[in-house]
Amino acid sequence: MTRAARISVFWVAALLIAAGYAAACGKLPAFGGPFHPYADRAVPAALDQRTANVVASVTFDQRGFDTLGEEFILFTSVLGAALLLRRARDERLVRPRPGRVQPTTRLLGTLLLPIALVTGVYVVAHGQLTPGGGFQGGVVLATGLHVAYLAADYRVLRRVRPRAALDVADAIGAGAFAALGLVPLAVGAAYLENVLPLGTLGQLTSGGLVPLLNAAVGVEVGSALVVLLAAFIDQALEIEST
Numbered sequence: 372m373t374r375a376a377r378i379s380v381f382w383v384a385a386l387l388i389a390a391g392y393a394a395a396c397g398k399l400p401a402f403g404g405p406f407h408p409y410a411d412r413a414v415p416a417a418l419d420q421r422t423a424n425v426v427a428s429v430t431f432d433q434r435g436f437d438t439l440g441e442e443f444i445l446f447t448s449v450l451g452a453a454l455l456l457r458r459a460r461d462e463r464l465v466r467p468r469p470g471r472v473q474p475t476t477r478l479l480g481t482l483l484l485p486i487a488l489v490t491g492v493y494v495v496a497h498g499q500l501t502p503g504g505g506f507q508g509g510v511v512l513a514t515g516l517h518v519a520y521l522a523a524d525y526r527v528l529r530r531v532r533p534r535a536a537l538d539v540a541d542a543i544g545a546g547a548f549a550a551l552g553l554v555p556l557a558v559g560a561a562y563l564e565n566v567l568p569l570g571t572l573g574q575l576t577s578g579g580l581v582p583l584l585n586a587a588v589g590v591e592v593g594s595a596l597v598v599l600l601a602a603f604i605d606q607a608l609e610i611e612s613t
Contacts, residue, residue, distance in 0.1 A: 413429055416428065417432075420569060421572045421577040423572055423577070430504065431499075431584040431585055431588075442545055442548055443545060448599075453598060453602045456603065461612060463610070463611065465610070467526065467608040479522065484515060484516075487512075488516065491589075492512070493508075495585065496508075498581075500575070508589045508592075509591070509596065513593050516531065537594040538598055540591075541595045544592075551587065554567070565581065567580045
């Protein structure tokens with residue numbers, strides 16, 4: 372595609388999005404008014420869908436299409452950062468120097484690493500029941516994995532951080548969210564509409580499609596943050612100009 376064609380496609384898409392946005396904004400309630408229909412309907416809608424955590428219901432059910440966009444913003448941001456930080460032709464790989472860590476720090480990190488990872492999985496898995504979810508749990512998982520860097524050194528982090536596998540997991544998590552939205556279409560419903568069995572309120576399997584979307588986000592966010600930090604750390608410790 373030529374440069375002129377790309378610019379033409381951009382402006383056509385930009386005008387269509389701007390027109391749709393303007394039409395949507397025209398139907399919003401007035402600013403500062405006493406009438407807030409969204410707030411009044413969010414909690415009843417969450418209870419109807421058997422999602423105990425109202426925030427998770429809003430994020431993955433009532434505004435699932437918005438969350439899809441936010442997830443792909445993160446995905447493309449990490450992809451862009453990884454491309455910018457990749458090794459250039461005038462750079463070479465060097466062996467990182469081993470770090471020196473106090474025994475107490477090493478012991479504390481060894482204890483915290485499995486606790487942080489289990490906590491991250493718990494936050495993701497219970498996102499439709501309690502405060503938390505895929506975004507928060509993914510951050511906990513990524514942070515917990517990097518306890519190995521703080522408690523030991525970069526070489527240990529590389530052994531417990533399979534970057535190639537996490538690159539794939541990042542793409543799978545983002546793609547899984549989009550693919551799950553196709554499930555309702557198969558039964559004649561709207562994209563990302565919650566059509567799965569809702570279960571019992573307060574149970575781990577409640578919420579229908581919400582826990583599956585939540586898990587996809589947890590995989591994508593956790594993998595994306597690890598890949599992002601890996602790009603920065605590798606650039607700082609392993610790559611230098613020739």
